[in-house]
Amino acid sequence: MNQAAQHVQQLNPYAIALCATGRWIASRHWVPATGGNFSIRTGEHSALVTASGKDKGQLSPQDLLPVSWQQGPLQCDGTPSAETALHARLYQLDHQIKAVLHTHSVHSTVFSRLLPGTEHLLTGYEMQKAIRGQHSHEDSCPLTVFDNTQDIPALADAVAERWQQVQTASALLVRGHGLYVWGQSLEDAKRHLEAWEFLIHCELERIRLTGHV
Ligand SMILES: CSC[C@@H](O)[C@@H](O)C(=O)COP(=O)(O)O
Numbered sequence: 611m612n613q614a615a616q617h618v619q620q621l622n623p624y625a626i627a628l629c630a631t632g633r634w635i636a637s638r639h640w641v642p643a644t645g646g647n648f649s650i651r652t653g654e655h656s657a658l659v660t661a662s663g664k665d666k667g668q669l670s671p672q673d674l675l676p677v678s679w680q681q682g683p684l685q686c687d688g689t690p691s692a693e694t695a696l697h698a699r700l701y702q703l704d705h706q707i708k709a710v711l712h713t714h715s716v717h718s719t720v721f722s723r724l725l726p727g728t729e730h731l732l733t734g735y736e737m738q739k740a741i742r743g744q745h746s747h748e749d750s751c752p753l754t755v756f757d758n759t760q761d762i763p764a765l766a767d768a769v770a771e772r773w774q775q776v777q778t779a780s781a782l783l784v785r786g787h788g789l790y791v792w793g794q795s796l797e798d799a800k801r802h803l804e805a806w807e808f809l810i811h812c813e814l815e816r817i818r819l820t821g822h823v
């Protein structure tokens with residue numbers, strides 16, 4: 611087996627795990643119509659990233675493309691997610707991040723459009739403790755909101771500028787677009803995704819019932 615084939619084989623367990631995660635996310639209806647993208651870190655300056663335009667619930671290992679930013683600019687043989695620059699920036703901002711999941715659920719999309727400002731402070735939910743670093747329902751956890759743009763490097767810059775706040779939630783919202791979560795393992799990222807979807811759903815119900823954002 612040549613070196614390239616060996617490298618691909620070594621990455622296979624990561625790819626298989628991410629494909630299974632994609633099926634679970636799709637079963638929750640959080641990645642309709644090819645929306646969303648996922649990645650898993652494979653080194654200090656590299657990750658496997660979903661190929662652009664794929665159905666994220668029907669991924670196979672060859673749909674996960676090795677991407678490197680070792681030399682600065684992103685390098686990949688193929689067309690990785692249109693949002694790869696944001697994934698790479700998250701890995702650069704925190705070396706402990708091992709997986710990034712981006713979804714387009716109805717709840718996160720609608721919720722992001724109801725928020726007037728650039729952050730939403732969440733407090734009072736036991737489920738907050740599913741977020742790394744949150745220890746009590748009495749804590750307040752800021753979920754940072756960014757305006758949508760097709761300029762992903764600019765979005766990545768905006769995230770870096772507000773990283774101190776953004777990192778508290780292990781998640782961020784892009785208005786009218788969707789949710790990004792990450793974790794120190796794939797399981798961590800999955801837990802953050804499920805917890806944030808639950809919290810966002812609760813907040814939407816609260817807003818519906820009270821009329822107050
Ligand atoms: C189906 S439109 C969604 C895309 O514009 C984008 O936001 C997205 O999440 C998926 O893009 P992709 O390039 O497949 O990773």
Ligand SMILES: [Zn+2]
Pocket residue numbers: 645646647693712713714787788
């Ligand atoms: Zn998207």
